Amino acid sequence: MSEHAVVGKGVPRVDALEKVTGAAKYGADINFPGMLHARIFRSTEVHAKILSIDTSEAEKLPGVHAIITQDDIPTGRAVFAKEKVLYYGEPLGAVAATDPDIAEEAAELVKVEYEPLPVVQDVMESIKPDAPHLLNDRTKDGPRRRVITRQLKKLSKETGEDNSAEIERLNAELGGLDDEIYYNVAGETHESAGDVEQGFAESDVVVEGTYTIPRVHQVYMEPHVSVAQAEPSGKLTVWASTQGHFAIRSGIAGVLGIPLSDINVVGVTMGGGFGGRFNIQATHVPAVILSQKTGRPVKAQLNREEEFLDGRPGAGCVIKLKTGVMDDGTIVARKALAFWDCGSVAGGPIANTIRIRGVYKFPHLQMDAYAVHTNKSGTTSYRAPGAPQAIFAAESQLDEIATIIGMDPVDLRMKNMREEGDQVPAGATEPIVGYKETLKAAADAVDWWNREKGPNQGWGVAVGDWTNGCGPGAVYVSVHEDGSVRLFHGSMDITGTDTAMAQIAAEVLTVPYEQVSITRGDTNSAPYNTGSGGSVVTFTMGNTAKLAAEDARGRLLELAAQRLNTDIEHVELRDGKVSLTNGDAPKSLSLGELAAYSLSTTGGPIVGKGSLSGRLSAPAVAVQIAKVEVNPETGNTKVLRTVASQDVGFAINPIAVEGQIEGGVVQGYAWSMMEEMQYDEKGNVNPGFVDYRVPTTADIPRIESVIVEVPAPNGPYGAKGVGEPSLTPTLATFANAVTDATGVRINDLPIKPEKIVNALKSNGNGSR
Amino acid sequence: MRKHPISFTVNGDLQELFVEPRKTLLAVIRDTIGLTGTKEGCSTGDCGACTVIVDGEPVTSCMMLGVSANGKEVTTIEGISNPGELHPVQQAFLEKGGYQCGFCTPGFIMAAKALLDDNPDIPEDEMRHALGGNICRCTGYTKIIEAVLSAAETMRANA
Ligand code: FES
Ligand code: FES
Numbered sequence: 001m002s003e004h005a006v007v008g009k010g011v012p013r014v015d016a017l018e019k020v021t022g023a024a025k026y027g028a029d030i031n032f033p034g035m036l037h038a039r040i041f042r043s044t045e046v047h048a049k050i051l052s053i054d055t056s057e058a059e060k061l062p063g064v065h066a067i068i069t070q071d072d073i074p075t076g077r078a079v080f081a082k083e084k085v086l087y088y089g090e091p092l093g094a095v096a097a098t099d100p101d102i103a104e105e106a107a108e109l110v111k112v113e114y115e116p117l118p119v120v121q122d123v124m125e126s127i128k129p130d131a132p133h134l135l136n137d138r139t140k141d142g143p144r145r146r147v148i149t150r151q152l153k154k155l156s157k158e159t160g161e162d163n164s165a166e167i168e169r170l171n172a173e174l175g176g177l178d179d180e181i182y183y184n185v186a187g188e189t190h191e192s193a194g195d196v197e198q199g200f201a202e203s204d205v206v207v208e209g210t211y212t213i214p215r216v217h218q219v220y221m222e223p224h225v226s227v228a229q230a231e232p233s234g235k236l237t238v239w240a241s242t243q244g245h246f247a248i249r250s251g252i253a254g255v256l257g258i259p260l261s262d263i264n265v266v267g268v269t270m271g272g273g274f275g276g277r278f279n280i281q282a283t284h285v286p287a288v289i290l291s292q293k294t295g296r297p298v299k300a301q302l303n304r305e306e307e308f309l310d311g312r313p314g315a316g317c318v319i320k321l322k323t324g325v326m327d328d329g330t331i332v333a334r335k336a337l338a339f340w341d342c343g344s345v346a347g348g349p350i351a352n353t354i355r356i357r358g359v360y361k362f363p364h365l366q367m368d369a370y371a372v373h374t375n376k377s378g379t380t381s382y383r384a385p386g387a388p389q390a391i392f393a394a395e396s397q398l399d400e401i402a403t404i405i406g407m408d409p410v411d412l413r414m415k416n417m418r419e420e421g422d423q424v425p426a427g428a429t430e431p432i433v434g435y436k437e438t439l440k441a442a443a444d445a446v447d448w449w450n451r452e453k454g455p456n457q458g459w460g461v462a463v464g465d466w467t468n469g470c471g472p473g474a475v476y477v478s479v480h481e482d483g484s485v486r487l488f489h490g491s492m493d494i495t496g497t498d499t500a501m502a503q504i505a506a507e508v509l510t511v512p513y514e515q516v517s518i519t520r521g522d523t524n525s526a527p528y529n530t531g532s533g534g535s536v537v538t539f540t541m542g543n544t545a546k547l548a549a550e551d552a553r554g555r556l557l558e559l560a561a562q563r564l565n566t567d568i569e570h571v572e573l574r575d576g577k578v579s580l581t582n583g584d585a586p587k588s589l590s591l592g593e594l595a596a597y598s599l600s601t602t603g604g605p606i607v608g609k610g611s612l613s614g615r616l617s618a619p620a621v622a623v624q625i626a627k628v629e630v631n632p633e634t635g636n637t638k639v640l641r642t643v644a645s646q647d648v649g650f651a652i653n654p655i656a657v658e659g660q661i662e663g664g665v666v667q668g669y670a671w672s673m674m675e676e677m678q679y680d681e682k683g684n685v686n687p688g689f690v691d692y693r694v695p696t697t698a699d700i701p702r703i704e705s706v707i708v709e710v711p712a713p714n715g716p717y718g719a720k721g722v723g724e725p726s727l728t729p730t731l732a733t734f735a736n737a738v739t740d741a742t743g744v745r746i747n748d749l750p751i752k753p754e755k756i757v758n759a760l761k762s763n764g765n766g767s768r
Numbered sequence: 769m770r771k772h773p774i775s776f777t778v779n780g781d782l783q784e785l786f787v788e789p790r791k792t793l794l795a796v797i798r799d800t801i802g803l804t805g806t807k808e809g810c811s812t813g814d815c816g817a818c819t820v821i822v823d824g825e826p827v828t829s830c831m832m833l834g835v836s837a838n839g840k841e842v843t844t845i846e847g848i849s850n851p852g853e854l855h856p857v858q859q860a861f862l863e864k865g866g867y868q869c870g871f872c873t874p875g876f877i878m879a880a881k882a883l884l885d886d887n888p889d890i891p892e893d894e895m896r897h898a899l900g901g902n903i904c905r906c907t908g909y910t911k912i913i914e915a916v917l918s919a920a921e922t923m924r925a926n927a
Contacts, residue, residue, distance in 0.1 A: 012862050013865070015870070017854075017862070018870075019873055020858040020873060021845065022806070022846050028804075028807075029798075031799075101790060101791075220869070221807075221815065221871040221872050221903065221904070222871045269869075271807070271809075272869040272905050272906055303811055304809065304812065495869075655865040656865065659865050659906070662911065663906045665908055666909065688814065689812065689815060689903070696899070696902065697896040697900055697902075697909045697912065697913060698897050698900035699900075702910050
């Protein structure tokens with residue numbers, strides 16, 4: 001946009017040089033003299049009672065300095081398993097030694113005795129009464145039982161009327177619903193609007209399906225790592241490769257039971273996170289406690305196999321989905337029952353099952369979601385947690401409906417899309433949104449209504465949505481005597497958010513981008529900051545940087561007015577100078593001159609401050625269209641073309657924004673075509689890149705990004721969060737394209753070649 | 769464990785070291801010599817983050833023992849630019865936005881450099897296959913391929 005000088009331009013990132021020269025220091029690159037190396041020893045059983053842990057042989061190995069187990073955790077909070085292991089690879093303790101190879105050898109010398117217990121890996125098995133009960137046996141009622149129980153309660157409250165016949169009938173019905181009691185439930189969430197059963201009764205067409213989405217790993221390229229140094233005073237310094245160093249500080253303080261002020265966390269450059277690098281992870285506490293025990297710096301680092309065995313991947317789930325529509329395509333009702341596999345730790349993005357409502361308006365909705373335990377590691381966020389899974393189910397089913405009622409899939413979506421002021425099912429009313437614009441942009445980019453396809457080729461479209469978060473953050477801006485501008489904050493940068501902040505400061509202070517630099521502080525020096533995830537950073541920190549720069553601008557104008565003997569209304573900041581707007585002779589002062597002048601004023605040096613804790617964010621949407629070709633003999637599928645349009649509000653740095661879109665799309669294809677963490681009674685069976693294949697340059701064509709800009713009222717220059725929406729529609733886009741190419745629909749991800757071949761066989765047709 | 773004497777060059781500097789036979793070239797470069805630009809993403813030869821150039825060939829240094837580097841010439845990411853002057857592949861990654869977190873970047877740049885040193889005319893589809901041993905989880909590869917294509921152009925012009 002021409003009205004801006006710096007924002008909206010694809011300038012190189014502030015960290016470009018250090019990244020392309022190998023100078024950037026990541027977690028594993030932090031080294032200190034005398035540093036020890038930690039190795040975690042792990043369960044070799046999937047579900048078992050621990051009878052004994054014997055570390056005596058390991059202790060004897062020369063070079064071993066300390067070994068810790070759960071008994072060394074001061075607060076007793078669970079860090080290592082003590083009584084029982086719940087998955088293969090669960091941490092039992094850690095060793096510190098002078099060399100990583102010695103630490104590994106020592107870990108292998110630890111002897112553990114177990115009493116094996118029965119294993120359950122499938123959520124649909126785990127909810128049954130005869131499944132092994134992994135943690136507290138918290139049984140839960142299912143959705144139909146809940147409705148009846150609610151009716152019973154209501155009836156028994158109504159006085160003066162004899163409801164006994166009705167109560168009896170409902171009790172009998174309840175008795176017939178024993179299959180609705182779920183076991184191993186770790187959490188649940190419910191949402192409803194209207195009356196979904198009535199909605200189905202009124203619908204012309206009702207479609208039902210079960211969708212299975214596997215657990216996948218974030219596969220950030222740098223495995224978890226932390227370095228800790230305990231000082232004799234008791235103070236701790238931790239170098240953490242993390243999405244948010246303030247959360248690491250509070251996490252460690254909690255486990256150790258010590259004050260926040262005793263811990264300084266230095267956030268170092270991180271090799272990707274995608275949600276998997278929030279909060280304390282496997283390496284932080286072991287490094288800290290081993291350093292406390294030995295008085296030496298300790299580095300704890302996972303390898304890739306440990307990442308798969310003991311990382312916190314994105315949750316898989318089974319979603320039963322039902323949608324009712326009228327013959328003209330109007331969506332009437334939708335109902336979801338979801339079981340999320342949260343592994344051995346309560347969690348899982350159950351609340352985001354609500355994403356099945358998509359960006360459509362319809363009156364009747366019901367959503368019941370449960371988190372269910374299995375013998376796997378726990379889960380955590382993965383880029384738009386829960387949304388790709390829910391949207392895969394929703395957008396696959398919508399395509400099926402389009403085929404049944406004979407309507408074009410883009411038209412069907414366009415017809416039902418919400419606009420500003422529309423009611424969000426079980427939500428508020430929609431603010432200004434760019435759903436239709438974004439769908440149209442994608443359709444136009446491929447000339448959708450004139451699309452052509454050869455034999456075994458197909459087109460697919462899907463729509464995904466997400467709303468960025470906004471967390472607390474603060475920025476200081478200083479202006480120096482040479483006219484340079486420096487930003488200081490405590491936000492971790494992965495995707496180029498520092499660059500966006502620098503661009504914004506340059507824009508406000510009207511200086512060249514190159515004149516702005518940026519420093520990230522550790523938790524001792526920087527103001528508090530929310531973690532970098534949930535697409536919050538550009539929205540939050542962009543706003544904060546803008547506030548700080550505007551604050552500095554105010555001070556510059558004030559100083560200039562003073563210096564030029566005029567009122568603040570008669571000066572303006574432009575091209576890095578403050579000039580008189582009313583004088584006869586042009587008079588101006590540069591930023592550098594003003595900064596130098598400020599040093600001898602009563603107000604002192606120029607510092608701008610921006611600080612905020614929340615602003616209402618705006619929903620973003622991503623629409624993707626793919627053209628694929630399926631080989632009906634082998635099932636191999638090639639993505640021939642892929643277009644990704646996204647409403648980003650305003651692209652502060654279009655190159656960075658495209659990069660976010662492209663990266664998300666490829667992660668989406670990975671999930672749809674190839675990635676899946678596989679488990680059996682022995683635990684995770686594909687803990688490496690040979691069996692857990694991720695896409696490379698050879699697998700995916702160029703992504704065609706289309707940037708749509710419907711400004712967010714509260715975003716900096718209108719920007720919305722861009723990191724997460726891009727992954728949300730890809731899974732369904734691919735599935736829909738494969739169906740268009742083959743005539744068969746596969747609701748069980750990933751859509752691997754053998755599944756296509758089998759589906760074609762049972763469908764009795766080769767190709768179409 | 770007994771250490772073996774080895775002698776080889778890294779970025780032109782002679783290194784004479786005593787190395788345990790179990791240490792990989794990657795461990796020697798990062799931990800013994802202290803050049804941390806080369807990254808470890810998997811330690812099984814499957815991600816390319818540790819790619820260096822040994823006697824002109826791209827090598828995943830996690831799969832080569834340090835002792836096998838004896839007598840060889842090793843180039844790492846730290847050895848391909850001069851102060852104030854990036855290698856064309858680095859320059860192209862910078863300009864095209866061919867990185868995000870940057871963890872795969874040193875390995876990718878070294879693999880691309882070796883590829884283009886060998887054949888700066890390589891067509892895109894062959895390039896995509898040749899670089900298929902390097903995983904990037906952030907970029908989706910579109911801008912990486914753009915960068916390598918643009919570097920190829922520069923290198924052809926410079927040749
Ligand atoms: S670390 Fe060597 S290939 Fe991955
Ligand atoms: S830039 Fe992060 S892995 Fe490639």
